[in-house]
Amino acid sequence: MHPSVNVLGTELKPCSTDPLTGWYRDGCCNTDDNDRGSHTVCCVVTQAFLEFAKSQGNDLMTPAPQFSFPGLKPGDSWCVCARTWLAAVNAGSACPVDLEATHEEALGIIPYDLLETHAV
Numbered sequence: 834m835h836p837s838v839n840v841l842g843t844e845l846k847p848c849s850t851d852p853l854t855g856w857y858r859d860g861c862c863n864t865d866d867n868d869r870g871s872h873t874v875c876c877v878v879t880q881a882f883l884e885f886a887k888s889q890g891n892d893l894m895t896p897a898p899q900f901s902f903p904g905l906k907p908g909d910s911w912c913v914c915a916r917t918w919l920a921a922v923n924a925g926s927a928c929p930v931d932l933e934a935t936h937e938e939a940l941g942i943i944p945y946d947l948l949e950t951h952a953v
Contacts, residue, residue, distance in 0.1 A: 834865045838937045840948055848875035848934040849910035852903045862912035862936045870914035871942060875934035877953055880907045885926035886917060910934075915942040922947060929953040 834857070837845040850860040856872045857863050864873050876882065878893070883905060886893050893911070896904035905911055910931065919942060921927045932952050939948070 834863055835936070835938055837861065837863055839933050840935050840937050840940055840945060841932055842937070843933070845936055846931070846933040848912050848931065852905065852909060852911070853901070854910065854912045856912065858901060862934060862939075864936055864938050871916065871938060872912040872914055873936035873939040874913045874915050874918045874943070874948075875910060875931040876913045876918060877910050877929045877931065878905050878907060878913075879926075879928040881926045882921050882928035883907065885921045885924055886913075889917065889920065891917060915939045919943050919947075922951070927951050 839845045845861055847860040848854050848862050855861050855863055856868045862873045862875050883894050893905045930948055930951050
């Protein structure tokens with residue numbers, strides 16, 4: 834696992850324990866080299882973002898109990914793939930992000946200024 838550091842350079846804070854999120858399902862947007870999607874952006878999802886993700890083939894609304902996935906609703910916090918969030922920004926469907934809970938690895942894909950613009 835990569836060090837638990839956020840985009841601010843401080844200790845990574847939890848994103849959500851209800852629903853339980855994260856690549857490791859530890860409530861944080863921790864990551865490692867096997868996390869090809871870079872589930873590093875702690876988002877407060879909106880309906881527009883959820884619909885955008887679904888339109889891209891990533892249905893985050895429908896529960897998938899076999900993967901311990903409850904399905905998301907607007908207002909839930911979730912560790913989102915950095916590229917998915919960036920694509921949502923470019924499509925005008927970005928949702929707010931929690932900078933303290935967004936892993937520094939997201940900066941390899943998303944410029945800090947863009948994250949800061951959408952900070953909660």
